[in-house]
Amino acid sequence: MHIVHYCPTAYPIPPVGYGGTERVVYWLIRAQIAQGLRVSLIANAASGIEHAVPGAKLIPCDRDTPLAQVIPRDCDVVHLHRMPPDPEAIAVPYLITEHGNRGPDARLLTNTVFVSESHARLHGRRCFVRNGVPADDYRYSEEKDRYLLFLARMEWPHKNARTAMDLALDLDLPLKMSGKYSPWLRPGVWGHWCRHPIKTQRLVQRLGYVDGAIKLDLLARAPVLFHAVNWHEPAGLVVLEAMASGTPVLCTPNGALPEFVQHGETGWLVDSYAAAREAVREALAFSPQQRRQWARRCRERVSRVEDMARGYLALYERVLRGERLSTADERRPAHPRPVVSVRKTR
Structure with missing residues (x-):
């Protein structure tokens, strides 16, 4: 079977630094080559x-x-990772993975696949293949340092960087953050922390976009990853990367996060700032035995790329038989589950 992936984004594959969709495509291609495709x-x-x-x-x-x-003549299945300019011209069997959240008026092709069950349900569909990571690529550690880790686009409000900074200031805890903008140089974005510039600069380390050995060390040595996002998370790739590293995750019950993180086993699903603060305190207070137990559960239960590749192979076989992956009567829910917002009360 000849699979052709279509992902002409601004970032190369494999990506260097930022590039979530591109990273998933890279991992999937690796796994498919290993399958003999x-x-x-x-x-x-x-x-x-x-x-x-x-x-x-x-x-x-x-x-x-x-x-x-550009589609090769001997292509069996095209796997789209973004909408092409001319979808009607696709003359071979295809499917398209939707990696983000689309608006209610967005066009969805018939053979659209989502990256988690909740992601599909949010868009009124049922077809999904959960994202997975190559766990062996990650540096596993049962020994942890003392800091809170934030690896997301800090300038995007729904990633909730403000709450991560509140936790760091309240707990006097170092915070290592990825992202583009310095919090103490952008008062219009970061607000009240600029009134505490000395404490903020002492505790918050802005990393920029990290990759390679630096990222692996950060993930492996963190006692907890902050991912208490205020939106319906499609899959949360960094959550899987943390779990593969043996690091539990602090998150909200939004979107797919409950599909990947088990409360009290591999992380915490919190619905308030007070619960988030207590979860971080719990992680910092773990005994060596507790750290080992949590780290092992995270590594054992992480969603893996091999399962993702098998899931897509089953869908390729379906579209090759002429099946449709969704039906015309599927509709987006009129009242999707509300987003849980975790913020400190000012």
Whole structure:
């Protein structure tokens, strides 16, 4: 079977630094090559997929190039990771993975696949394959240092960086944050922390976008990852990366997070600032034996890329038989589950 992935984003595959969708595509291609499939990738010309995954083939393309011009003639299934400019021109079996949350008026193709069960349900569909990570790529550690870790786009309000900073200031706890903007240089974005610049600069370390050995060490040595997001999380890739590293996760019960994190086993699902603060205190107070138990459960229960690859292979076989992955009577829910917002009361 010849699978052709279509992901012509601004970032190369595999990505360097930021690039969530691109990272998932890279991992999936690796797993499919290991399955014995033939795999090609239509993507940014700077992509190094052929070097990173021997056997994979790169077809350079930008997002405006008509897809019909670049699909190989011997392609069996096209796996789209973004909407092409000409979806009607796809003349071979296909499916498309929706990696984000779409608005109520967004067009969804028939063979749309979502990255978690709750993600599919939010869009009125049932077809999903949960994201997974290559657990062996991550540095596992049962020994932890003392800091709170935030690895997300800190400038996006729904990632809730403000609450991570509140926890750090309240608990006098170092906070290591990824992101683009310095909190003490952007008062319009970061608000009241700018009234405490000395304490903020002492506790908060802005990392920029991290990758490679630095990211692996941060994930492995953190006692807890902060991911108490204020939106319906489609899958939470960094949550899986933390769990693969043996690190429990502090999160909200929004979106797919309860599918990946078990409260009191591999992390905490919190619905208030007070509960978040107590969860961080609990993590910091773990005995060595408790740290080992939590780390092992996280590693054992993390969603893995091998399962993701098997899930997609089953869907490829369905579309090759001419099946449709959704039906016309599926509709988006009129009243989706409300978002739990965890913030400190001012």
